[in-house]
Amino acid sequence: MMSANFRSFARRATGIGAAVIMAASLGTGAASAQPAGSQMPTMPGLPTQDDVNNAILGARDGIHAQTQNLPGEIRQPINQGVDDAVNFIAPGALAQREEVRKAEAARQAEAARQAELRSTPCPADAAVCVDIAGRRTWLQNGGKVSYGPVVMSPGRPGQETPRGTFHVTRKVKDEISYEFNNAPMPYAVYFTNNGHAFHQGTVNVESAGCVRLQAQDAPVFFNSLNIGDKVFIY
Numbered sequence: 001m002m003s004a005n006f007r008s009f010a011r012r013a014t015g016i017g018a019a020v021i022m023a024a025s026l027g028t029g030a031a032s033a034q035p036a037g038s039q040m041p042t043m044p045g046l047p048t049q050d051d052v053n054n055a056i057l058g059a060r061d062g063i064h065a066q067t068q069n070l071p072g073e074i075r076q077p078i079n080q081g082v083d084d085a086v087n088f089i090a091p092g093a094l095a096q097r098e099e100v101r102k103a104e105a106a107r108q109a110e111a112a113r114q115a116e117l118r119s120t121p122c123p124a125d126a127a128v129c130v131d132i133a134g135r136r137t138w139l140q141n142g143g144k145v146s147y148g149p150v151v152m153s154p155g156r157p158g159q160e161t162p163r164g165t166f167h168v169t170r171k172v173k174d175e176i177s178y179e180f181n182n183a184p185m186p187y188a189v190y191f192t193n194n195g196h197a198f199h200q201g202t203v204n205v206e207s208a209g210c211v212r213l214q215a216q217d218a219p220v221f222f223n224s225l226n227i228g229d230k231v232f233i234y
Contacts, residue, residue, distance in 0.1 A: 053093040060086045060094075117145050120234070127168075127229035128198070128221065130154070130211055132161060137198075137211060139224050147224065150217045156206035166191040166231040171222060175199065180208065187213075187222035191231040198225075 047055075063082050067075045086094055117138065122129035124143030130152065131137065138148030155161040168191055175188035175197075185199040194209075198221050201212035211233075213221060 053090045053096075056086055056090045057093055057097060114145055117149070118143075122232045122234065123230075125230055126165075126232040127225055128231050130161070130231070130233040132163065132233065135203075137213070137221075139221065147220055148217070151203050151214060152217075153201065153203040153206055153212040155209035159208045161207070161209050161211060161233060162192065162196060163233050166196075166233070168225050168227050168229045168231060169193060170227065171225070173222065185210070187218035189222055189225050198222075 060082055064079055067078050070078070083094060117129075120129065120131065122131075122140070124140070126140055128139050129137060131149070132154045134149075135152060135154065136149040137152045138150065139146045168189055170190045172188045172190075173186070175185040177183040177185050177195075179195065185197065185201070188197040188199040190197040196209050196211075198211045198213055198218070200215055200218035201207065201210070203212050203214055205212075
């Protein structure tokens with residue numbers, strides 16, 4: 001249990017943190033709280049709302065940094081009290097910064113994903129790429145990934161999915177396999193004249209040469225690919 005001295009210290013430190021943040025806002029010349037999305041009237045020599053928010057967030061971050069080595073039972077109430085003060089003085093500023101951080105992280109992740117896929121052998125003019133060893137496939141538009149990569153299942157040993165450059169030859173939404181006892185092949189997109197196609201199926205079992213797709217992916221491939229589109233399999 002947290003001792004009375006610890007609780008007293010935490011309350012005092014929290015109060016100090018709030019005072020520091022309040023001082024930061026006063027130091028910018030703006031003592032009134034305004035939502036992060038609103039803007040203060042701008043006048044020459046006066047800070048903007050962004051200036052105020054940045055000063056408050058900077059003070060907040062400084063306090064969090066100073067408490068990082070404290071025991072959790074002391075650090076957590078201090079930091080929470082400081083954050084509560086920030087949310088009172090600059091409503092929405094913390095949430096807005098977190099949204100910006102998440103958006104930037106997502107942008108960087110997408111850029112890294114695109115860069116990794118551009119490094120594969122699949123040419124930019126291919127509409128669909130298949131990485132057999134990686135058991136993945138994706139759609140492209142103008143050399144940029146438009147869907148995926150998603151999990152797929154290739155042909156089993158002895159019935160391997162052919163590698164190389166192909167083109168979509170035909171599409172049959174409610175296809176069945178006459179060769180395999182009328183087995184369903186929904187959303188079939190053929191890319192050879194020997195029965196090889198993308199279609200919905202079980203991806204944890206290898207196929208007889210087709211590229212099997214999961215239920216949520218097969219309709220996307222079917223609707224996105226057109227007759228004549230380039231298919232690249234490696």
